[in-house]
Each structure stands twice: as C-alpha cells, then as structure tokens.
Amino acid sequence: MSLRPRRVDFDQTWSTLLETVNGVITCGSVARATWNDRFSDVYALCVACPEPLGDRLYHETKTFLENHVKSLYQKVVDSNEENLLTVYQRHWEQYSKGSSFLNQLYGYLNTTFIKKQKYSDADLNYGGFTVELTDQMLEIGELALDTWKKFMIEPLKNHLLVLILQEINSDRHNNCVNQTVLHGVITSFVDVEEYKKKSPLQLYEDxxxxxxLKETGDYYRSEAAKLKDECTCSEYMEKVIKKLQEEDFRSRKFLHPSSYGKVTHECQQRMVADHLLFLHGECREMVQIEKLQDLENMYTLLKPIHGGLALLVQEVEEHIKTMGMEAVRNLKGDNVPTQFVESMLAVHQKYTELIKKVFRNDQQFVGALDKACATAINYKSNPKMPCRSPELLAKYCDNLLKKSSKGSSETELDDKLGSCITVFKYLDDKDVYQRHYSRMLAKRLIHGQTASMDAEEMMINKLKQACGYEFTNKLHRMFTDMTVSNGLQDDFSQFLKEGPTELGLNFSILVLQAGAWPLGQSNLPTFAIPQELEKSVSEFEKFYNRKYSGRKLTWMHALCTAELKLNYLKKPYIVTMGSFQMAILLMFNESESVSYKEVTRHTQLSEKEMTKQVQSLIDAKILNFEDTVTTESVFQLNMAYANKRTKFKITAAIQKETPQELEQTRSAVDEDRKMYIQAAIVRIMKARKLLKHNLLIQEVISQAKSRFAPNIAMIKKCIEALIDKQYLERTQNSTDEYSYIA
Known part of the structure; x- marks a missing residue:
C-alpha cells in the first residue's frame, strides 16, 4: 500500500468503511485483514488529493453514531418497565466497548485532523476568551460518548433516575436487585464524560x-425518627452504626467512589447530627457507669460530627477528675506517699487503657485525661497551704531508692521509677519536687542509704529527659562530689602513711560543694569535737590546705556518723550513731554517770540540741533515765543493756525530717523562684526592649510553666525589684509599659 496522497472516491470508500464501523460499534466480528484495510481507508480519506476528506469523514461518522444511538434509544424505550435498566445497561456496555475500538480505528483522523482543531488545555484553563465546548470537534471515541449522552441519557434521565432510586430503595428493604445492572447504569453517567478535563462528574452529579442524596436524607430522617421512638439510646446507637455500615457497603456496590463520603455524611447528619441533644443527654450516665460498649458506639457516631465530641470529652474529663480526687483527697496512715502515688497511677493506668480501647487514643480524650490527672495531683486540701504532692512524690522515690526497699528487682524498680515520672510530669510545682528530692538524695548519699547508685543515676536521667539538663545539674554535681571524695580519701590515706602521725582510728570524709548540696550552712549548731577526733580533723585540714589553696572547709558535724564499740557489757556491741551522740557517750569512758551540765560544757551543744540528742540515747536504752530531761539531770549508763544484734544503729536525729527542714525547703523554693522570674524578665526585656505589663506577665508565665506555676503577685514584685536595680524602667508615655535599660 502506498502512503502517497491520491484521489479517493469518498462515497465508495465510506460505504465500505461504514460496514466495518457498524461491526465495530456493535462489537461484531471483524476480520484482522478487514480491520487493517479500514485503517488504510481512514488514512487515505485524511490525506486525499486535491482536498483532504477528513472533515466529511468526521461528519458522516457523527451522523452514523447519532442514528445508531437513536435506534438503541428506541429499543430501550420499547422494552417493558421491569427490563428497561437491563436493556439500557446491555446496550451501554456494548456501545462503550465498541466506541473505544472505534476510537482506535480513527486514530489517524484523531491525531492529524481533530487534535489540530481542538483547543488546548492552556486555552481552556487560562485563555482570555470564552470557549463553547460544543463548537469544537471531538475525537471519535469522545464523539461516540457525547452522542450517547445527547440521544440516550438526556431524553431518558428522569425515567432512569426513578427506576434507579426504586431499585436502591428495594435493596434497602433487603429485596434482591441486580448489582451489575444498577452499577453499570449509574457509572454510565460518569463514563460518558470521563474525557472532559473540567468537571468530568458534572453529569453524574446533576x-x-x-x-x-436528597432521597437518602429523607429515608434516614424517617428511619431515625422511627428508631428513636422504639429504642433506648444504647439500642439506637447500635442500629444506627449497623445502618451506616450497610449504607456504606451499598455505596460501594452501586455508586462512583466520589459519592462514598457524601452518602455517609448525609446519613450521619440525618441520624446523628439531627439528634445530638438525645445522644448528649445520655453521655453523663454512660461515662459515670463506664458502659464501655455504649461509649465506644457513642464515640464512633459523634467523631465525624462537627463539635459532636465536645460534651463527651468534658464528661470524661470530669469523671476522671472525680476518680482522681477520691484517690488522693483522704489519704491516711503511715504510708501516705505510697498511697498517693500508687492510687494516682492506678487511676491513670485505668483510664489510659479505657481511652486506648474505647476512644482509640483520640487526642481530645488524651488531653482530657492529662487535665483531669493534673487537677487531681495538684489538689490542695487547704488553698492557703502549698500543695503536698511534690513532697509526697519525692518521699515515694526516696523509699524506692533506699536500702530498706525490699523485694524489688532491677526491672521492677525501673518500672516504678518510670511510673514516678508519669506523676512528675503532671506536677505544677516541679521545682518544689526538685528541692525535696535533692535534700533526700543528699541524705541517702551522705548516710550511705542508697540501695543502688545505678538506680539513682537512672532516676536522674529520667528527670533530665523530662525537664532538661538545667533541672538536674546540681544532682549530677552531687554524684561527682561523691566520686571526688573517694579519691580524696585514698590520697589522705596515702598522706598519713608517708607521715609520722598515727590517728588511732578509722576516719573517712566527704568533701561537698556548697552550691550543689541542699545543706544549710547558716545556723549550724555549735559543737566542740571530742578530744579523740581532734588529731584526725587537724591532719585532714593540713592535708587539704596543702592540696588546695584558697578553699575553706566548713565542718558539718551534725551530718557525721560514728561507730563505737561498747565493751562494758556482757558481750561487745558495735553501734552506729551520730557524732553528737558519740561525743556524749565518750564522756562515759571516764565515769559511769555524767550530769547534764557537764555534757553541755564538754560538747558546747545548745540546750535544745542537747536535750534532743540525750533523749535519743535514752530512747535507745543506752542511758538509764526515767524523768523528763532538765538541766539538773544526771545520766548513767545502762549496765544491763542487751540486744539480739551485736551490730545496730541509733538513728541520728538529723536523719529524721523536721518541720524546720520543710519550712527551709519552702523558703528556698520561693527564693529560687524569685531569681528564676527575675532572670526570665531580663531575658524577655533584653529581646523585646519595650513591652506592655500584661504581655510581659504572660511571657514570664509561659517560660516558667515547665518548672512551676508562677504567682502573679510574685512576678509583680520581681518587676519592681528589677526597676529598683535599674534593669527596667516605666516608659514616660504609659504606666503599664516597661523598657529595658541596656
């Protein structure tokens, strides 16, 4: 076959081509050779001399398609009512398949003749003129679909719609319908315009x-009213969920995917959104009784509705808050810290699981849990008194980390410390917890009460992850001091070996940095160390001053412990006690009875401290004395003392927590807060230069909330203090605006 253009008899060629076109559009049998020849005929007509005949070929094909579709329309119309959709779908399936083959047959006409005359996408989208799509030529496949739309769908659309809606309604009532036919008819509305770049779903939607959607809304409005009258709220929710699932499945059987969400939304609006008051009215009871299945159904229904979950979230928050308050409000007995932490953890664990299972870890409910737990944990039984939670949590951690903690494996301890962090994150006053924790850590380290240094470091690392390095900086330095002190002890032992001095006793020390340890250096009790220890103290000072020049040692005798061997009884005992108690007992080396005044003169202890230390020895039955201790009292050794243990400990009074210590901790926290707030104000003003009073307070609160909830009155006092220190000044134009003084 020659590709050269030549004269072509259109009528003769078209009559031959028409036979094949008719066979293709009806999906008839067309031989391969015939198919190839018709390709050649289309090409020959498009390049014919002297004038190409593509335009005439296009119009003749268009006329054929119109006549063909009209004949099919007549067949559909002539079918009876019951078979109309089936006949329509059968002809459409054949026609749509044939039109795609026809488009291939006319490939050359499409590419060389029609495409050149079509408007481009750019013209349609961005051209500065209005384009009527009916004015431009369509590719043959597109033309076939457009012809079906004009001569089949347009005249039949109302009739088709009625029949389709009847079939879907029949399916809703569990009657058998032909899914293939119904789906084919509905998707034909999409397929006939699939070639369109703009709004390909317009016909389907219109x-x-x-x-x-209107019919669906009416149906489910009626269904909802009927169910509401017949069912309880629990039954109503179950049936609505079932109907939503059925309608979603129905959509996927019959409709185009673009409709799935719209149908579900319409059903939700009619069956859920229109009855929010009814559903919300049952929320409180369901939450309080914790009807998990009902709550899960309620969540499923309300989640997609705008604002639907707000009341349920609020009720869940109130319920968790109530449970949390009951857990922490009336704690009694000796083990309050453990009761507090474990009760709160039980509440948190229970409702975390509930939210995970029932509400699928929805962030609104997780937020409600956090708010409720924070309210319960930071509850104050007396609004005028500080919250006790930070102190109780610190004591709980202290009990876990002490040597006396029994029966906890390393894994269990790790889990319990992790649980402590869960409670810690909800504390408003994290700085108060830090103060209590550091004081208790200091006692554990100094008195050798730590069960595991690894566990101590693990807890500090957990705190660092929760609050940052600054929060745990001093705690890390305390550990560093313990390591350095061990090295110093070794160096001191070597120093003694090299010199001529013999101490005559075992002497070990801890050298602690004043800034890192929460040990008040003011108001240290006066104490004259026993003669037996003077050589040890002076030798260590000599060693330390030689090693470090310019450093000052402050001896904290109240924190010291000593081991004494009691040799005056039937069997010897080794007793661990405080240094003040040791000083008192050493006086009995010279005499079996000692007066109060002699002890006071010898030890230089204050009357209050003296009474406390003597009383602890009387309580331990080391000394015999039955009356109230006065300045005229005389004490004697209990020569009949006996103990099952040959090695025991008399708890030093300093190791027991006192109200004064708690008050000092609170005062220290207040001072720290003032310094923190002042530093925050300076940072903010240095960056902003000029700021209104209310905005400054908001920014300070924002910066401080990770450590504590700052008091507005304290912030105002700090602002005044910084004005006095000439860091800030009030602007001349406004009394509630501050400027930074560089």
Missing amino acids: VFESQF
Missing part, C-alpha cells in the same frame, strides 16, 4: 447524585 442527573443522579444530588437527587439520590
């Missing part, structure tokens, strides 16, 4: 979807 002819079918809008009316279907």
Whole structure:
C-alpha cells in the first residue's frame, strides 16, 4: 500500500468503511485483514488529493453514531418497565466497548485532523476568551460518548433516575436487585464524560447524585425518627452504626467512589447530627457507669460530627477528675506517699487503657485525661497551704531508692521509677519536687542509704529527659562530689602513711560543694569535737590546705556518723550513731554517770540540741533515765543493756525530717523562684526592649510553666525589684509599659 496522497472516491470508500464501523460499534466480528484495510481507508480519506476528506469523514461518522444511538434509544424505550435498566445497561456496555475500538480505528483522523482543531488545555484553563465546548470537534471515541449522552441519557434521565432510586430503595428493604445492572447504569453517567478535563462528574452529579442524596436524607430522617421512638439510646446507637455500615457497603456496590463520603455524611447528619441533644443527654450516665460498649458506639457516631465530641470529652474529663480526687483527697496512715502515688497511677493506668480501647487514643480524650490527672495531683486540701504532692512524690522515690526497699528487682524498680515520672510530669510545682528530692538524695548519699547508685543515676536521667539538663545539674554535681571524695580519701590515706602521725582510728570524709548540696550552712549548731577526733580533723585540714589553696572547709558535724564499740557489757556491741551522740557517750569512758551540765560544757551543744540528742540515747536504752530531761539531770549508763544484734544503729536525729527542714525547703523554693522570674524578665526585656505589663506577665508565665506555676503577685514584685536595680524602667508615655535599660 502506498502512503502517497491520491484521489479517493469518498462515497465508495465510506460505504465500505461504514460496514466495518457498524461491526465495530456493535462489537461484531471483524476480520484482522478487514480491520487493517479500514485503517488504510481512514488514512487515505485524511490525506486525499486535491482536498483532504477528513472533515466529511468526521461528519458522516457523527451522523452514523447519532442514528445508531437513536435506534438503541428506541429499543430501550420499547422494552417493558421491569427490563428497561437491563436493556439500557446491555446496550451501554456494548456501545462503550465498541466506541473505544472505534476510537482506535480513527486514530489517524484523531491525531492529524481533530487534535489540530481542538483547543488546548492552556486555552481552556487560562485563555482570555470564552470557549463553547460544543463548537469544537471531538475525537471519535469522545464523539461516540457525547452522542450517547445527547440521544440516550438526556431524553431518558428522569425515567432512569426513578427506576434507579426504586431499585436502591428495594435493596434497602433487603429485596434482591441486580448489582451489575444498577452499577453499570449509574457509572454510565460518569463514563460518558470521563474525557472532559473540567468537571468530568458534572453529569453524574446533576442527573443522579444530588437527587439520590436528597432521597437518602429523607429515608434516614424517617428511619431515625422511627428508631428513636422504639429504642433506648444504647439500642439506637447500635442500629444506627449497623445502618451506616450497610449504607456504606451499598455505596460501594452501586455508586462512583466520589459519592462514598457524601452518602455517609448525609446519613450521619440525618441520624446523628439531627439528634445530638438525645445522644448528649445520655453521655453523663454512660461515662459515670463506664458502659464501655455504649461509649465506644457513642464515640464512633459523634467523631465525624462537627463539635459532636465536645460534651463527651468534658464528661470524661470530669469523671476522671472525680476518680482522681477520691484517690488522693483522704489519704491516711503511715504510708501516705505510697498511697498517693500508687492510687494516682492506678487511676491513670485505668483510664489510659479505657481511652486506648474505647476512644482509640483520640487526642481530645488524651488531653482530657492529662487535665483531669493534673487537677487531681495538684489538689490542695487547704488553698492557703502549698500543695503536698511534690513532697509526697519525692518521699515515694526516696523509699524506692533506699536500702530498706525490699523485694524489688532491677526491672521492677525501673518500672516504678518510670511510673514516678508519669506523676512528675503532671506536677505544677516541679521545682518544689526538685528541692525535696535533692535534700533526700543528699541524705541517702551522705548516710550511705542508697540501695543502688545505678538506680539513682537512672532516676536522674529520667528527670533530665523530662525537664532538661538545667533541672538536674546540681544532682549530677552531687554524684561527682561523691566520686571526688573517694579519691580524696585514698590520697589522705596515702598522706598519713608517708607521715609520722598515727590517728588511732578509722576516719573517712566527704568533701561537698556548697552550691550543689541542699545543706544549710547558716545556723549550724555549735559543737566542740571530742578530744579523740581532734588529731584526725587537724591532719585532714593540713592535708587539704596543702592540696588546695584558697578553699575553706566548713565542718558539718551534725551530718557525721560514728561507730563505737561498747565493751562494758556482757558481750561487745558495735553501734552506729551520730557524732553528737558519740561525743556524749565518750564522756562515759571516764565515769559511769555524767550530769547534764557537764555534757553541755564538754560538747558546747545548745540546750535544745542537747536535750534532743540525750533523749535519743535514752530512747535507745543506752542511758538509764526515767524523768523528763532538765538541766539538773544526771545520766548513767545502762549496765544491763542487751540486744539480739551485736551490730545496730541509733538513728541520728538529723536523719529524721523536721518541720524546720520543710519550712527551709519552702523558703528556698520561693527564693529560687524569685531569681528564676527575675532572670526570665531580663531575658524577655533584653529581646523585646519595650513591652506592655500584661504581655510581659504572660511571657514570664509561659517560660516558667515547665518548672512551676508562677504567682502573679510574685512576678509583680520581681518587676519592681528589677526597676529598683535599674534593669527596667516605666516608659514616660504609659504606666503599664516597661523598657529595658541596656
């Protein structure tokens, strides 16, 4: 076959081509050779001399398609009512398949003749003129679909819609319908315009979807009213969920995917959103009784509705808050810290699981849990008194980390410390916890009460992850001091070996940095060390001053412990006690009875401290004395003392927590807060230069909330203090605006 253009008899060629075109559009049998020849005929007509005949070929094909579709329309119309959809779908399936083959047959006409005359996408989208799509030529496949739309769908659309809606309604009532036919008819509204770049679903939406959604809404409005009258709220929710699932499945059987969400939304609006008051009215009871299945159903229904979950979230928060308050409000007995932490953890664990299972870890409910737990944990039994939670949590951690903690494996301890962090994160006053924790850590380290240094470091690392390095900086330095002190002890032992001095006793020390340890250096009790220890103290000072020049040692005798061997009884005992108690007992080396005044003169202890230390020895039955201790009292050794243990400990009074210590901790926290707030104000003003009073307070609160909830009155006092120190000044134009003084 020659590709050269030549004269072509259109009528003769078209009559031959028409036979094949008719066979293709009806999906008839066309031989391969015939198919190839017709390709050649289309090409020959498009390049014919002297004038190409593509335009005439296009119009003749268009006329054929119109006549063909009209004949099919007549067949559909002539079918009876029951078979109309089936006949329509059968002809459409054949026609749509044939039109795609026809488009291939006319490939050359499409590419060389029609495409050149079509407007480009850019013209349609961005051209500065209005384009009527009916004015431009369509590719043959597109033309076939457009012809079906004009001569089949347009005249039949109302009739088709009625029949489709009847079939879907029949399916809703569990009657058998032909899924293939119904789906084919509905998707034909989409397929006939699939070639369109703009709004390819326009026909589907106009002819079918809008009316279907209206019909669906009416149906489910009626269904909802009927169910509401017949059922309880629990039953109503179960049936609505079932109907939503059925309608979603129905959509996937019959409709185009673009309709799935719209149908579900319409059903939700009619069956859930229109009855929010009814559903919300049952929320409180369901939450309080914790009807998990009902709550899960309620969540499933309310989640997609705008604002639907707000009341349920609020009720869940109130319920968790109530449970949390009951857990922490009336704690009594000796083990309050453990009761507090474990009760709160039980509440948190229970409702974390509930939210995970029932509400699928929805962030709104997780937030409600956090708010409720924070309210319960930071509850104050007396609004004028500080919250006790930081102190109780610190004591709980102290009990876990002490040597006396029994029966906890390393894994269990790790889990319990992790649980402590869960409670810690909810504390408003994290700085108060830090103060209590550091004081208790200091006692554990100094008195050798730590069960595991690894566990101590693990807890500090957990705190660092929760609050940052600054929060745990001093705690890390305390550990560093313990390590350095061990090295110093070794160096001191070597120093003694090299010199001529013999101490005559075992002497070990801890050298602690004043800034890192929460040990008040003011108001240290006066104490004259026993003669037996003077050589040890002076030798260590000599060693330390030689090693470090310019450093000052402050001896904290109240924190010291000593081991004494009691040799005056039937069997010897080794007793661990405080240094003040040791000084008192050493006086009995010279005499079996000692007066109060002699002890006071010898030890230089204050009357209050003296009474406390003597009383602890009387309570331990080391000394015999039955009356109230006065300045005229005389004490004697209990020569009949006996103990099952040959090695025991008399708890030093300093190791027991006192109200004064708690008050000092609170005062220290207040001072720290003032310094923190002042530093925050300076940072903010240095960056902003000029700021209104209320904005400054908001920014300070924002910066401080990770450590504590700052008091507005304290912030105002700090601002005044910084004005006095000439860091800030009030602007001349406004009394509630500050400027930074560089």
